[in-house]
Amino acid sequence: MAQYARGAAAVAVIRLRNPPVNALSLTVLQALEDGLKRADADPSVKAVTICGENGKFSAGADIRVFSSPKKQGLGLGPIISLIERSEKPVVAAIEGIALGGGLEVALGCHYRIAHVQARMGLPEVTIGLLPGAEGTQRLPRLIGIPAALDIITTGRHVPATEALKLGLVDEVVEENTVEAAIRLATKLIGQPLGHRRLSLRPVPRLPNMEAFLSDALMKVKKRAQGCLAPELCFQAIKAATELPFADGVRKERELFNILLTSGQAKALQYAFFAERAVEKWTTPNGASWKSASPQPIRKAAVIGLGTMGRGIVTSLVKAKIPVVGLEQDLEYLNTGRKAVMLLLEREAMKMEQGAQTLDFHNPARLQFTVDFDVLRDVDLVIEAVFENMALKKEIFNKLSRICKPEAFLCTNTSALNIDEIASVTNRPQQVIGTHFFSPAHVMRLLEIIYGRHTSPTTIATAMQLAKVMKKVGVVVGNCFGFVGNRMMFPYTQQAVFLLEEGSRPEDVDRVLEDFGFKIGPFRMSDLAGLDVGWRSRKDQGLTGPSLAPGTPARQRRGYRYSPLPDLLCEKGRFGQKTGKGWYQYEKAGGRISKPDPWIHSFLSEYRDTHQIKTRFIDQEEILERCLFALISEGFDILAEGIASGPEHLDVIYINGYGWPKHRGGPMFYASTVGLPNILAKLQKYSEMHPDVPQLRPSAFLKKLVAMGNPPLNDWMSYLHRQSNKL
Numbered sequence: 001m002a003q004y005a006r007g008a009a010a011v012a013v014i015r016l017r018n019p020p021v022n023a024l025s026l027t028v029l030q031a032l033e034d035g036l037k038r039a040d041a042d043p044s045v046k047a048v049t050i051c052g053e054n055g056k057f058s059a060g061a062d063i064r065v066f067s068s069p070k071k072q073g074l075g076l077g078p079i080i081s082l083i084e085r086s087e088k089p090v091v092a093a094i095e096g097i098a099l100g101g102g103l104e105v106a107l108g109c110h111y112r113i114a115h116v117q118a119r120m121g122l123p124e125v126t127i128g129l130l131p132g133a134e135g136t137q138r139l140p141r142l143i144g145i146p147a148a149l150d151i152i153t154t155g156r157h158v159p160a161t162e163a164l165k166l167g168l169v170d171e172v173v174e175e176n177t178v179e180a181a182i183r184l185a186t187k188l189i190g191q192p193l194g195h196r197r198l199s200l201r202p203v204p205r206l207p208n209m210e211a212f213l214s215d216a217l218m219k220v221k222k223r224a225q226g227c228l229a230p231e232l233c234f235q236a237i238k239a240a241t242e243l244p245f246a247d248g249v250r251k252e253r254e255l256f257n258i259l260l261t262s263g264q265a266k267a268l269q270y271a272f273f274a275e276r277a278v279e280k281w282t283t284p285n286g287a288s289w290k291s292a293s294p295q296p297i298r299k300a301a302v303i304g305l306g307t308m309g310r311g312i313v314t315s316l317v318k319a320k321i322p323v324v325g326l327e328q329d330l331e332y333l334n335t336g337r338k339a340v341m342l343l344l345e346r347e348a349m350k351m352e353q354g355a356q357t358l359d360f361h362n363p364a365r366l367q368f369t370v371d372f373d374v375l376r377d378v379d380l381v382i383e384a385v386f387e388n389m390a391l392k393k394e395i396f397n398k399l400s401r402i403c404k405p406e407a408f409l410c411t412n413t414s415a416l417n418i419d420e421i422a423s424v425t426n427r428p429q430q431v432i433g434t435h436f437f438s439p440a441h442v443m444r445l446l447e448i449i450y451g452r453h454t455s456p457t458t459i460a461t462a463m464q465l466a467k468v469m470k471k472v473g474v475v476v477g478n479c480f481g482f483v484g485n486r487m488m489f490p491y492t493q494q495a496v497f498l499l500e501e502g503s504r505p506e507d508v509d510r511v512l513e514d515f516g517f518k519i520g521p522f523r524m525s526d527l528a529g530l531d532v533g534w535r536s537r538k539d540q541g542l543t544g545p546s547l548a549p550g551t552p553a554r555q556r557r558g559y560r561y562s563p564l565p566d567l568l569c570e571k572g573r574f575g576q577k578t579g580k581g582w583y584q585y586e587k588a589g590g591r592i593s594k595p596d597p598w599i600h601s602f603l604s605e606y607r608d609t610h611q612i613k614t615r616f617i618d619q620e621e622i623l624e625r626c627l628f629a630l631i632s633e634g635f636d637i638l639a640e641g642i643a644s645g646p647e648h649l650d651v652i653y654i655n656g657y658g659w660p661k662h663r664g665g666p667m668f669y670a671s672t673v674g675l676p677n678i679l680a681k682l683q684k685y686s687e688m689h690p691d692v693p694q695l696r697p698s699a700f701l702k703k704l705v706a707m708g709n710p711p712l713n714d715w716m717s718y719l720h721r722q723s724n725k726l
């Protein structure tokens with residue numbers, strides 16, 4: 001609702017009220033409209049202030065309304081016109097946040113005052129929409145095309161101080177914003193308002209508008225990677241440069257409706273709520289976010305300052321948690337320290353642009369050592385040494401003796417058994433997996449893996465750590481590869497099998513990049529280093545000296561195996577780091593991949609050697625085999641209780657594996673393709689490749705199809721239901 005009151009003798013105050021973020025539901029909008037009409041009708045009211053309850057203006061339209069049948073009634077645009085047309089001055093008092101429809105309401109007001117800590121933005125693009133309440137037409141008239149394009153096509157939040165410089169707000173205050181707005185409203189009584197009505201203003205012209213717009217469109221398209229909303233936001237803003245206000249609004253509405261029904265908006269809105277849903281973690285034995293409290297982390301340590309450790313240290317420093325970095329010897333320590341300092345300097349430079357500072361030269365905040373004794377007083381340790389169980393156990397055993405009894409011990413292992421690591425400690429209840437993604441200071445995902453003995457407090461503490469590091473923590477159970485890497489395995493396995501059968505690395509990558517992945521599986525493998533998987537396969541006895549003599553080249557444990565990645569490693573082709581992998585690069589450490597004729601002839605020789613008939617593989621087969629195998633593994637993970645819902649898998653894939661957000665994550669995507677279709681295709685491919693168990697459809701997928709293909713929200717409720725049709 002919205003509360004109507006008197007702020008001063010002649011000023012009415014309309015307070016938007018819908019906790020926690022004053023989202024503009026149909027009820028709030030109705031109350032806002034009623035309040036405006038009441039103020040207009042009351043001759044003793046000479047001015048109006050609009051503000052929000054609890055120090056927040058508004059987070060915009062209630063996102064849930066977009067997928068509800070009641071959306072037809074969400075007529076925000078006409079209410080904003082009503083505000084703008086008012087003959088009595090209307091002042092917006094912006095505290096906390098004014099986002100989306102919230103900012104559009106403020107743009108309809110004649111004046112805007114913001115608290116210095118407020119943030120403003122039009123983030124509709126991030127949920128697959130555009131500012132559909134005339135925001136694409138008013139904002140360019142207020143702050144010009146370049147700034148409006150930036151804000152609307154990125155959806156970024158603009159701090160109050162920047163908003164003032166842009167002219168988005170008229171004043172920034174440190175005091176009580178509502179009182180300041182009421183004072184301003186009182187002063188404005190009787191003054192002319194015509195020039196303050198944005199719909200009546202022209203869009204400021206640029207000398208080179210056409211060239212500017214065509215350049216901007218190219219940039220927007222490149223960033224969008226298949227997501228529709230940024231380009232349609234652009235089209236709406238372009239309309240503001242070409243059409244009178246009313247026609248621009250019509251164009252905005254037309255484009256908004258295209259987005260609303262595109263499917264991408266649904267996927268992005270699902271992703272928004274999925275990210276919030278995973279914060280409310282539970283485990284199969286009944287532990288949950290509701291009853292567990294996190295412990296404070298006042299000081300942390302990171303062991304191993306390699307690829308991952310240096311990023312983790314950087315994230316901790318950015319989160320203002322004092323940290324000790326530990327390495328195995330002075331040489332490694334120096335290399336690690338330099339790498340950390342370089343990352344921190346870059347981060348500090350970025351933060352300075354947003355008027356923030358990063359203090360990392362103070363030894364009380366960041367310390368480097370080779371001495372485990374320094375870790376006596378830390379509250380939490382994150383181990384990031386080589387992926388080797390014996391080494392990890394040695395470290396955890398040492399930590400268990402040195403660290404104080406309350407300290408939490410975390411491992412960054414990408415696949416190893418958390419219980420086995422915990423077994424060598426005197427506190428298995430305080431051992432947990434914290435799986436960061438590379439580069440750890442950039443990637444948002446933190447997969448949090450509880451073991452058999454991990455306590456709810458430990459899980460809550462790891463989740464809290466994710467939050468302060470501005471990461472998305474997702475709690476999952478313990479199994480080889482956990483959720484992310486376990487689902488990744490069948491995906492990359494199919495990609496390599498496709499090479500054996502006739503594809504080239506660039507064909508497979510192109511199909512998956514066109515689907516929306518930031519990077520295809522072979523470019524990804526070159527970036528991460530082929531040697532990483534090679535080492536793991538050697539440890540598992542799948543290749544290398546421990547492989548039993550006489551093992552067939554393309555078979556392991558009775559199933560199909562491709563030695564292609566091993567053969568590349570044996571030739572020293574580790575990817576970008578050696579300048580050659582699945583692609584060729586300009587030099588060792590180079591970043592620009594080029595298809596490699598050597599790989600093409602190597603693949604044809606390989607097929608000849610193994611008598612594989614090269615065949616043409618179309619895009620559909622590439623996409624289906626890679627994605628459906630990954631999805632089927634996801635259903636197995638759900639059935640085993642490793643993750644408590646499909647949202648968990650989707651949040652992991654979007655934030656850790658470059659899955660295109662506008663497709664909602666693999667499980668959401670599966671629901672849009674239709675489970676019966678996925679099942680039928682997996683059955684077909686599995687019949688064609690009976691020696692590939694990863695193509696056999698998951699029993700849970702089969703069950704859901706037999707149960708009539710229920711919607712994604714209901715899947716978990718079918719886990720233990722009996723099905724007669726199976």
Ligand SMILES: CC(C)(COP(=O)(O)OP(=O)(O)OC[C@H]1O[C@@H](n2cnc3c(N)ncnc32)[C@H](O)[C@@H]1OP(=O)(O)O)[C@@H](O)C(=O)NCCC(=O)NCCSC(=O)CC(=O)CCCCCCCCCCCCC(=O)O
Nearest residue numbers: 021023059060061062063071074099100101123132133276
């Ligand atoms: C606001 C935040 C920055 C806060 O962050 P934080 O403090 O970290 O808290 P959170 O955990 O994120 O959030 C707390 C809690 O609030 C819920 N929530 C947040 N925002 C919203 C929201 N906008 N709607 C609903 N719920 C919200 C969140 O889920 C949490 O709850 P929980 O899930 O239970 O834990 C951050 O939350 C944030 O960034 N929020 C999103 C802000 C945003 O994206 N705003 C834009 C919204 S879209 C919008 O405003 C659209 C418009 O302007 C267009 C209006 C036009 C309408 C006209 C068209 C109507 C359609 C009719 C079609 C007719 C067709 C025809 O005519 O033919």
Ligand SMILES: NC(=O)C1=CN([C@@H]2O[C@H](COP(=O)(O)OP(=O)(O)OC[C@H]3O[C@@H](n4cnc5c(N)ncnc54)[C@H](O)[C@@H]3O)[C@@H](O)[C@H]2O)C=CC1
Nearest residue numbers: 304305306307308327328332384385386387412413414438
């Ligand atoms: N590289 C990646 O993309 C990812 C790796 N991981 C996991 O993170 C862990 C670390 O991986 P990377 O950083 O890639 O390895 P890395 O090889 O780059 O770094 C490991 C570091 O640990 C140090 N180290 C080894 N023994 C030590 C000891 N006894 N005491 C102190 N330091 C010691 C090494 O000197 C080295 O600097 C592994 O478990 C890996 O599986 C997890 C996610 C992604």
